Amino acid sequence: MAPVKRRVFNTKNELAAGLAKYTADLSSKFCKERGVFTVVLSGGDLISWLWKLLGPPYIDSIEWSKWHIFWVDERVCGWDDVDSNYKLAYDGFLSKVPIPAENIYAIDNGLGAEGNAELAAERYEEGLRQKVNQNIIRTYKSSGFPQFDLQLLGMGPDGHMASLFPGHDEINEKVKWVTYITDSPKPPPKRITFTLPVINCASYNVMAVCDKEQADSVAAAFTHTKDVPAGRLTADVEVVWFLDQAAASKLPRGGCSIL
Numbered sequence: 654m655a656p657v658k659r660r661v662f663n664t665k666n667e668l669a670a671g672l673a674k675y676t677a678d679l680s681s682k683f684c685k686e687r688g689v690f691t692v693v694l695s696g697g698d699l700i701s702w703l704w705k706l707l708g709p710p711y712i713d714s715i716e717w718s719k720w721h722i723f724w725v726d727e728r729v730c731g732w733d734d735v736d737s738n739y740k741l742a743y744d745g746f747l748s749k750v751p752i753p754a755e756n757i758y759a760i761d762n763g764l765g766a767e768g769n770a771e772l773a774a775e776r777y778e779e780g781l782r783q784k785v786n787q788n789i790i791r792t793y794k795s796s797g798f799p800q801f802d803l804q805l806l807g808m809g810p811d812g813h814m815a816s817l818f819p820g821h822d823e824i825n826e827k828v829k830w831v832t833y834i835t836d837s838p839k840p841p842p843k844r845i846t847f848t849l850p851v852i853n854c855a856s857y858n859v860m861a862v863c864d865k866e867q868a869d870s871v872a873a874a875f876t877h878t879k880d881v882p883a884g885r886l887t888a889d890v891e892v893v894w895f896l897d898q899a900a901a902s903k904l905p906r907g908g909c910s911i912l
């Protein structure tokens with residue numbers, strides 16, 4: 654079982670600095686070892702915490718051309734919709750770094766705009782399989798599941814991660830790589846999402862959470878005291894929770910490494 658670590662920061666700026674260094678170090682490791690770096694983004698506040706990567710020293714030192722970008726979950730809508738996680742990431746991050754457009758794997762725009770969640774999930778999974786066949790994405794040991802290098806995740810106040818919500822059955826999916834939901838408690842209702850086995854096969858999983866609204870679920874995730882999907886997060890190499898003081902305020906002391 655991969656170690657689950659937590660890092661607690663005094664401010665969001667310090668958290669953003671920690672996140673940038675962690676990401677840049679892994680970028681350098683994977684670009685050197687594999688010649689590519691597969692990065693999975695989520696929606697929510699995460700994108701706003703990536704801003705330190707957009708300035709020195711990272712903007713000029715990261716090998717952006719080797720990055721390949723995927724989404725752990727996406728709202729079923731067109732790319733220009735205000736709800737789109739692709740649009741959020743494009744406006745706040747991807748449009749400001751030189752990642753080749755062909756290395757960015759968004760939901761199918763037409764199926765998204767049509768609201769076809771089932772087919773959009775199938776199409777996204779097909780796309781992942783193509784990238785496995787092209788050796789862009791590795792597979793995890795003998796399981797055949799895709800193994801991403803780094804996933805950058807967020808958690809909602811109810812403890813959901815990706816679009817795996819407490820009390821919803823999608824979290825029990827064991828075969829598909831990508832599934833869908835049409836009654837998400839967090840709007841909008843239609844989403845596609847990586848399944849738990851795919852999320853947990855990643856080499857490195859980062860869970861970035863700020864603010865006191867999330868504090869109860871952060872504590873529950875670490876103590877497994879209630880149905881919190883994020884409490885089931887693991888990884889191949891390590892999971893690191895990046896927390897601000899407010900989000901960490903209800904954590905029991907000890908039991909986990911604090912870096």
Ligand SMILES: O=C(O)[C@H](O)[C@@H](O)[C@H](O)[C@H](O)COP(=O)(O)O
Pocket residue numbers: 695696697698699726727728738806807808809810813814815816839
């Ligand atoms: O599409 C989404 O809604 C996100 O991918 C979602 O899973 C998000 O990561 C969490 O809800 C945390 O969101 P916040 O950071 O905004 O709390």
